[in-house]
Amino acid sequence: MAQTEDRRRVALRLVVLQVGVVVTFAALAISFWYLQVVQHARFQEMAENNHQRTLALRAPRGVLFDRNGKVLVENRLSFNISIVREHTKDLNRTIRLLAAVAGLDPAYVRQVVDRHRSEPTYRPIVIVEDASMSQVAAVTARRLDFELPDVLVQQVPTRQYPTDALAAHVFGYVGEASDAQRSGSIVGQSGVERVYNNLLQGEDGARQVVVNSVGREIRTEAELPPKEGRRIQLTIDYDLQKAAEDGFRHAGFNGSAVILDPRNGEILSLVSLPSYDPNDFAAGIDRATWASLNSDALRPLQNRAIQGRYSPGSTFKLVVATAALEEGIVDPDFRVNCGGGASFFGRYFLCHLKGGHGSVDMRHAIEKSCNVYFYTLGNMLGVDRIHKWAEKLGMVGTTGIDLPNEQESLVPSTEWKLRRTGEKWYAGETISVSIGQGQVSVTPVSLAVMMATIANGGTRVTPHLIRAVDEGGGWKVAAPPAVADRVAFRPTTLAALHDGLWMAVNGAGTAGRARIAGRDVSGKTGTAQVISNQGRQAARGSSRDLRDHGWFVFFAPKENPVIAGVIFGEHNEHGYLGAPIAKHVIETYFAKQEGQPLPQLVPMVPPPPPEADPDTAPVEQQAPVASAPGTTPGTMTQGTN
Amino acid sequence: MFERRLYHHIDFGLLIAVTVLCLLGLTQIYSAAGGWTTIVQTQIYAVVFGVVALLICLSIDYRSLADKSHFIYIAVIGLLLYVLFFGAVRGGSRRWIDLGVFNLQPSEFVKAALALVLAKFFGESRRGGVTNVDLAVAAALTAVPLLLVAQQPDLGTAATLIPVAFAVAYVAGMPMRLLGILALTALLAAPVAWKFALQDYQRERISTFLDPSQDARGVGYQQIQARITVGSGGVWGKGFTEGTQGQLRFLPVAHNDFIFSVLAEEQGFAGVIVALGLYLFVILRSLEAARLAKDRLGAYLVLGVLASFTFQVIYNITMSAGLAPVKGLTLPLLSYGGSSMIATLAGFGLILNVRMRRFTN
CATH class of the missing domain: 3.40.710.10 (DD-peptidase/beta-lactamase superfamily)
Known part of the structure; x- marks a missing residue:
């Protein structure tokens, strides 16, 4: 008697467990359905942002020639050193290390980073423009050692003007665009560089790279090469x-x-x-030079x-x-x-x-x-x-x-x-x-x-x-x-x-x-x-x-x-x-x-x-x-x- | 010992489902570990050893095993004590016995041993119901290995022992009233435990779980990444070895704790449903074995073994979707881990054993 009652109780409680397990699994299935089907697009994008990084490839500006075909203004390649915060675990450490490696004042690096703090984290913050070869070598070595995976060394075309400031007021100068949308892009701020900016500017390209969890580039997924700006011949001799x-x-x-x-x-x-x-402007003018140009009583910036x-x-x-x-x-x-x-x-x-x-x-x-x-x-x-x-x-x-x-x-x-x-x-x-x-x-x-x-x-x-x-x-x-x-x-x-x-x-x-x-x-x-x-x-x-x-x-x-x-x-x-x-x-x-x-x-x-x-x-x-x-x-x- | 007619009573459905899960685990480990590495090879050895353990547990009559359960229990406790003093340390925890080629993790075997000893204890009880004394003894039998494992520290594995005790006691006829009181006590004790019993890092883990974005780079990182991994899989997944989250190491210990996330990413919701279906089949089929068991001992034994398995499966899958705090709990049959694989397969040997011998005397 007790035996059968015992059996019935066991069977009953097993049914309860069965139902419990089925309900739990149903809840799990619904959770996965919610994540994988309903919210798929959102997570898909997050996953892509995780591992894909789009790097802007700056287009070289158009070369300026004189009336006889002599090159007046061209481009040289320089190196920019930037921080990409996307996968940074400890920004302070990165700043400290980068400052030490590149021989910069940590306070200055922090200031630059703070200025761009509100920008999306995947966008590189340029710390050093036109970096010296020793800076590039030092940073690159650390990058390979995984010490500074979130620091980026990029080769960018930089404007090269004639020596002796020849025809400076004709050419004008370039600088970073002031409006927020084009932050980081270089536009003509004065002279021919400004008047014919649309022709000279070219189209920036992009390189989509796959990065791993520490920000190291694994491979290039797609590359849209930059289009060089139009070449312009000036009437200047x-x-x-x-x-x-x-x-x-x-x-x-x-x-x-x-x-x-x-x-x-x-x-x-x-x-x-x-x-x-x-x-002086080509790779971002430093504050002291800018101040001295502006305060000079002889007004060198005036044409x-x-x-x-x-x-x-x-x-x-x-x-x-x-x-x-x-x-x-x-x-x-x-x-x-x-x-x-x-x-x-x-x-x-x-x-x-x-x-x-x-x-x-x-x-x-x-x-x-x-x-x-x-x-x-x-x-x-x-x-x-x-x-x-x-x-x-x-x-x-x-x-x-x-x-x-x-x-x-x-x-x-x-x-x-x-x-x-x-x-x-x-x-x-x-x-x-x-x-x-x-x-x-x-x-x-x-x-x-x-x-x-x-x-x-x-x-x-x-x-x-x-x-x-x-x-x-x-x-x-x-x-x-x-x-x-x-x-x-x-x-x-x-x-x-x-x-x-x-x-x-x-x-x-x-x-x-x-x-x-x-x-x-x-x-x-x-x-x-x-x-x-x-x-x-x-x-x-x-x-x-x-x-x-x-x-x-x-x-x-x-x-x-x-x-x-x-x-x-x-x-x-x-x-x-x-x-x-x-x-x-x-x-x-x-x-x-x-x-x-x-x-x-x-x-x-x-x-x-x-x-x-x-x-x-x-x-x-x-x-x-x-x-x-x-x-x-x-x-x-x-x-x- | 192994009579020929018993062969016909082996639950091949369960056996096949378990095998398929093992193979699924191997392929996903292959993907997550980045190809044919020692990790995959080790896991294959583990499966082979596990099958041997399963066969051993299958061939010896579970009643004979239950008769010797106190020896097994004491032996495992001994191993735990050994680990506590002489075990190999990895990642701040002392959990392993270094056997040269193999690291044995005794805590994985505690589950089966505890299931055996509790099944034996409740199964032999001649009294009609379960008395408070019985429950106290069961609690003590559970508490000893639990505390030893918790000392390693390995709170995850220690926690899996609790369902074992509850499952056996529950089916054995533990009064529902008592269950209610325990639940209420746990609820009331939670704030106190939060304040006094938990370590800082544990509190941090729980609070990060509730709001992962508050520590997106630290503890919350794994949780967010788990959700991204699963969510980005979509319906059909990114394809075998094509998962970006697992392959590019956005997900930590992808071949271990987060193997199910990798599966969800690469095989999508379809793969998830298949895997969930297999696990559900295995669990329901095992509950069926408990129902069919010839005696209470058999039913309790199945329940005890199944309890820790089910608890771990549900917890790990929930965690894989980023829906539970990250805890070092592996997914039985799928995750990388030798001791876990062997112990789990041995456990299924016991379950098959009970069902196979339902007609014998």
Whole structure:
């Protein structure tokens, strides 16, 4: 009896166990179904993230060539050392070890890591850019020893610019993209690198690698090779660029030069000094260098050719001459008697030559840079017609050069003054405008366009730097930018301007230092006053450099000019000091064209300055009688050569 | 001793299911260990030795074995004591007896020995029900090896002894009321144990289990990786030796504790269902053997052996899916491990033994 009851109880309890086991297994099956079927996609992705790592392969940027096919900017391979935190067990240890191995300050490494902390862990954090070979060797050895499996050494193409910071402001520089999405990618931040970034950038590739649980690469799964950026041929001529920069160095002052082909606006040379070394930016600029570039009083990062605005001085007389001739107010034989000064609106304005130039016509007025002659023309024209012709010559607004952040040049007009100050224009103000003083404020590149327009007979070309692009299937000539304006100057106008400019260099003018036998260089010097003479008194003792700037604008040869440009000498005091730089560039240009050896600059004894150097002879005169209302005597000024 | 007619009563269904599981284990170990390595070879030896052990346990009448169960029990206790003082140390635990070619892990054999001795003890009880004295004696018989194993320390294996005692006592007629009281006591004691009985690392393990992301690189890592491994397998799996998680070592001790995760990754949900089905078949078939047993001794013996097996299977599979705290418990028949394989197969020898001899006197 007890036996059967016993059996029944055992059987019952076995059934309970059976049911329990079945239920448990069903629960397990459901759990696995949930993980493997319902949530499969999520875990699949996690598994892939676990073992697959996508490494960006930085595309080399497009190579930049000069107009003759010489390589200007290329790429070299450098090494980046990065931390990939994905499989890092102890970040502190990695930082400590890496700092020790690579000879870095651990605090600095930590700082870099912290800056990128919020980024996805699979994205490498670059600790050392352009690492030295010893750093690479040390880290690679540790990697193989499994000591630093989460440290990555990557070969990346890095921009390589010419030595001596040649044409730095043309190229600009590259840097890490600032927006978060493209963090880590390198984009052009300035110059051609920035304007043509889309062409130069190329397409980054990617390499998908399989890594194991300690982050060691096992094999490459897929690789999408990077596509190199487009190759670009610039209009720059390496030899002319070098000649211009050498010229400045030889002359011993800073400044800017824009030299172009007046027939089409192709820029042959663009200089801005002092400069910076774009190579410093190529692998990420260090903070100290960046700070020193930014705090430098000489502002090396500024591209003076397009961003510096200065008063054009006597070079502006060409605008007034063009306006007067084209408006038909005078003909080239119109004569003015210069007695060393003249009165306008109750004020006496000086010429730079104390005794006066006597009776001069247009040609001689340009040659000698006679202030009185142009005061007279300016007075006859009025400011608005000066403004109109300044615009036709490219000196109002921007020139449209393919460089970023070009500043607008300014030539005043009645409308401008009303808009700007709400006051009407006083005719007396026109007098100083007519010799390029007053509110006239222009960039070197706009003066270069002015000179090109006068040289080619009235076509205001748009200066540009791009010549051809390699779209992948060979060079394709880039469509030149549209001509900004086209006015056919009267032949008499051109003849007078060209003759006057030729005489300024080859006659008794101020620009004799640019003379080259047989080349018929034509040009004009000018001085830009940094501060009025009154202001100069007031600022005495301050540390600011108050010395005048000097200009030299030119083209060559006189007939059918092929080269034109401007030399701007910062605080060099004399416009004629820029002339030898232009001469050297022009000589180089022709020597190259004719296959002659390029000229070398040799240290030379400076020739004596031309008689009555207007730059050193302050000719400002206070108005003794009632000056035009609203004009401040201080701004009425010095006439210059 | 082995009469010819007994041969016809061998449960070949169970035997085949167990064999298939062993082979499944071998292939997955091959995959997880990265090919034809000494690990695979060792496991093959273990299976061979296990089959020998199974045959031995099958051929001797379980009643004779039960009669000598106290000797077996004492011998195993002796081995445990030996291990405690002279055992080989690996990974901070003293669990093995170094036999030169082979490391013997006596704690694996405690399960079968305990099942034998408890079956014998309850089976011979002449009284109608199970008294409190009986339960106290059973508890003591369990506690001695349990404490010895826990000292190694090997809490996982020690824990597998508890189901043995409960299963035998339960089927033997332990009052349900008492079971309820014990469960309640355990529940109430848990917070106290949390505070006083557990080591820091144990507390950490449990709290990480509840929220693995709080320590994604340390203890929680294995758990997260286990879930990823299983989940990424999908319905049909990544293919044999194609599992990335196991192959690239994201999963620790893949050929051992996490062999089922590797199976789930490479063979997918389909493979999981097959394996779960095989285990379920083995367990239900063994319960059937207990039901058919000729005497209480046989039924209790089957239950005792089956209890630790079932507990380990369920716990390990749950852990493999990242659904239980990571504990060093292997999956019987599938995981790498010589002593475990031999002891498990020996246990199945006993189960087959009971069923085979259900008609003999």
